[in-house]
Amino acid sequence: MSSARNKNYLREMNAKKVYHPMAHPNDLEEHPPxxxxxxxxxxxxxxxxxxxxxxxxxxxxxxxGYSNQPVKDAIAQQLADLPYSSAFKGTTNEKLIELSDVLVDMLDQEDMRRVFFTSGGSDSVETALRLARQYWKLSGHVDRTKFLSLKRGYHGTHFGGASVNGNNVFRRVYEPLLPGCFHMPVPFDYRNMFNESDPSRLTDLCLAAIEDEIAFQGADTIAAFIAEPVLGAGGVIVPPETYWPKLRALLDRHEILLIADEVITGFGRAGAWFGARGWGVKPDMMCLAKAITSGYFPMGAVAVNERIETAFKANKDAMGVISHGYTYSGHPVGCAAALACLAETVRLxxxxxxxxxxxxxxxxxxxxxxxxxxxxxxxxxxxxxxxxxxxxxxxxxxxxxxxxxxxxxxxxxxxxxxxxxxxxxxxxxxxxxxxxxxxxxxxxxxxxxxxxxxxxxx
Ligand SMILES: Cc1ncc(COP(=O)(O)O)c(C=O)c1O
CATH class of the missing domain: 3.90.1150.10 (Aspartate Aminotransferase, domain 1)
Incomplete structure (x- = not known):
């Protein structure tokens, strides 16, 4: 085994046997990771x-960081107690329940009421898009199926997320994507289609473009607008201060759901506990992942507010069943890791x-x-x-x-x-x-x- 672990072997095998995310396989030999x-x-x-x-x-x-002992201990303890348990109908686990309580509490300011667990960011986005469509079906508006998002936005790699992604690189080779997804101008003051650097004027121009698209599509066909509070992979684009509050008001006028993709901004990265909170805005759903377990375990979640919860509560038939879920939804080790990570995030x-x-x-x-x-x-x-x-x-x-x-x-x-x-x-x-x-x-x-x-x- 020791010879199998030598550097040449590892480099050769990596170049020959691995497909790396976001890399051309032919590049691996010339530019080895x-x-x-x-x-x-x-x-x-x-x-x-x-x-x-x-x-x-x-x-x-x-x-x-890489040396957080309380998180490592929590994972080790959970592995010893219960390494896996399903959250599909019929069973649950203690850590899942505790974590739900902690998260809903943490998101009280945003009026979040329930959480759905996933295995990562792409799963969270997929979940939120699906729940948005289901919400409208439950509410009797079956035509509200379309999604709006931002150019340069990144929402992961599942087909739903790829469809609302706003960067050609992540879309082109996987097309055709989901129909009914439309991409709005990004409020980026350094480069934008309006050649406008004034934050207030840029905000108004971007929102006017959204208003125009809503009118063109018909508000009653649009399920949700999904965006990152601060765009990450698209180049760290910080919208002007008034953009999110004005966006929320605009969407409210048309009763369109707002999904905040907080996969990066959740739990403090942008300097506030959540990105939307940093803009003083309450979304209808929040996609969470990444820092929820700080990389120590693959994990994500979607939080939904009272508006969504009420629609599910009011429905008594099969349409209200959440026919969606992952083998690793609410994984006890992930939940234990998340509980420890969030406690550390608060403590520090x-x-x-x-x-x-x-x-x-x-x-x-x-x-x-x-x-x-x-x-x-x-x-x-x-x-x-x-x-x-x-x-x-x-x-x-x-x-x-x-x-x-x-x-x-x-x-x-x-x-x-x-x-x-x-x-x-x-x-x-x-x-x-x-x-x-x-x-x-x-x-x-x-x-x-x-x-x-x-x-x-x-
Ligand atoms: C905003 C945003 N949403 C979704 C995702 C997808 O998350 P994952 O890679 O965990 O599937 C990412 C990943 O970077 C992201 O930045």
Whole structure:
């Protein structure tokens, strides 16, 4: 077994036998992924023993870092007590019930009443879309089946989520997708179809486009609008302050459900306990995943408000059966992990820390624009941040692929793992970040940038 574990074997097998998500299989030999062997605190170690700070927190999810003992203990204890139990009709488990109570309590401000458990973010989105359609059928509005979402939004990889995704890359090769999904302009002040940088005017233009689409489709055909409170994978796009409250009001006028995809923003990442709460808005459903178990177990949930709960309660026939569920819905180990993660998030007051360290890092990154012409835009909210690279600041022509490849390598060489998406560096470090960790990230960014360029990214 020891020879089978040697590095060459692992690299060769990875290149030959694995299909990696979001990667071309033919690329694996030429650009082999780094093999990560160990995690400690906010740091990762590769199989060469290289230590880097994880400025992605895995995939926006390892909010507690890699060494949280209470979470590891809770998982070990649950594995000993009950490693699996089904939540389909007829059985449930203690941890599932406890977690439901904790979550509904946590979401009292949003008037959430019930939770449905899933195995991850894509499952949560799929669940919310299905429940939205079922809600309207239960309410007697059988034509309300369509979905609105934002261009550049990301909602996972199931067919429902892919259909509301607003990025061509995640759609094109899997088309045809779900009919009846329409994509609205994203309120992104740096790049938008209106060439408008004023936040208030941009908000009104984006909302006017939604109003126009609703009128065209017919409000009575639209089930729900789904959006991320702060767009993540689409490039960390922070909508203007008034966008979400005005969106909620607009949807209310047309009785359209609002689904907040909080898979990234839930549990503090954007500096508030939930993204929608940060905008002062109450959605009808909230998709949760990622930080709910901080990456220690695959898990997700959908919370629904009183409006949805009432429709199900009022129905007595088969139409009200939730004919949807996953083998791992309410997995006892996942629920035990989530209970421990949420308790740790409360104990450490991580949303406040995200706001504090996010503000600090943003100002450090913004000051780098003075020296590095290639940085076109720096943006973020809490510990969700993006640095966008351009070949020309005036025209905003995106930086090239080769340059961005060099940026990723330079950052790793400088001791930091970042995520490169298109011509952006996306940063989403663990929420347990200390000021010393933030300084380490800023220093690695400086060192990495110094290596690639002081001029434009042509
Ligand atoms: C906003 C959002 N929704 C849904 C998903 C899908 O989650 P998962 O990858 O856990 O299926 C993601 C994943 O990054 C996401 O960012």
């Amino acid at each position: 780094r093999i990560i062997s160990r995690g400690e605190g906010v740091h990762l170690f590769d199989d060469d023993g290289r230590r880097v700070i994880d400025a992605c927190a895995g995939l926006w999810n390892v909010n507690l 007051d991580l949303p406040a820390n995200a706001a504090r360290e996010g503000d600090y890092l943003l100002s450090r990154f913004r000051s780098m624009m003075d020296t590095h012409e290639a940085i076109g835009n720096v943006r973020g909210r809490g510990l969700m941040m993006a640095m966008e690279f351009v070949a020309d600041r005036k025209t905003k022509q995106p930086a090239g692929k080769t340059f961005m490849g060099a940026v990723g390598d330079a950052m790793f060489d400088a001791g930091m793992l970042v995520r490169i998406v298109g011509h952006n560096i996306l940063l989403s470090p663990p929420l347990v970040l200390t000021r010393k960790d933030s300084d380490e990230i800023a220093a690695a960014m400086e060192a990495g940038l110094a290596k690639v360029s002081r001029g434009p990214a042509t």
